[in-house]
Amino acid sequence: MTFKRSHSATYLAGLLARNLARALQERARALGFAPGQFPVLLELWSEEGLTQKQLVDRLDVEQATLANTLSRMERDGLVERRPHPSDRRAQLIYLTERARAMEDQAKQAAEEADAAELAGLRRFERELMIEYMRQAIERAPQK
Template sequence: MRTQAPCLSIGFLATTTGRLFTRLMEQKLKPAGMRAGQIPVFLALGKGEILNQKYLAEFAGIEQPGMATLLARMERDGLIERETDPNDKRVSQIRLTPDGLMKGQKIIPIMEEASKEAFKGFTPLERDILITLLERMSSSLERCL
């Protein structure tokens, strides 16, 4: 029996579900030499794009220092490379290395596989309804911030 108010339990459920899904993604990405936190960078740069750190941080929805740390690790691991922006010497342009591009091509199939596992036992209609509801909730929360 639930004793918490529904408005309190949705946060707990969303957080718990997100953590579990992230753990599943980590399991699936580890053999390919990737981490779940790198997914936004791979997605943003996956077609050979060259972007700056500020854009990547906004795209990923994380603060600049967190993105700086993530990019430093990805550079150390040979997944990205940086070059100075010719128009602004203070800014680095970031791109995936050939190894990063190869690994990045595995992201979507891995995410699809994890999603299939997460939706086991759901009908296609239930899956579509849940996705629609989560998208609506996400939009509502973005408007609040």
């Protein structure tokens, strides 16, 4: 069997993810965040005061990766850690005012990145592609 990259979902998804991240990076830099921080911001815009463990579970990332991301976000003034009221080992993650203020612009930047990368597709094709992606993710075996 001959492996064809142009027929490999794994290969194509990786390229698309890289292209989308690059498109978001250009827009995010002006706002003061990195594409890798966007999923964390989305979770915290939805619900603040989560523990690092809750974020790891929701984002399905490695603990060390999230710890590094949160450290950079804290350094850059996007999040702050507060003591957990009942678990001395845990900290709660909250957005700063700066991060809260950029929510609409950051979401708009992501929409613009999507539109730029998928510009050659008709609306129904974009919607169908996103629906297929959502279905594939939902059907993937859980850890």
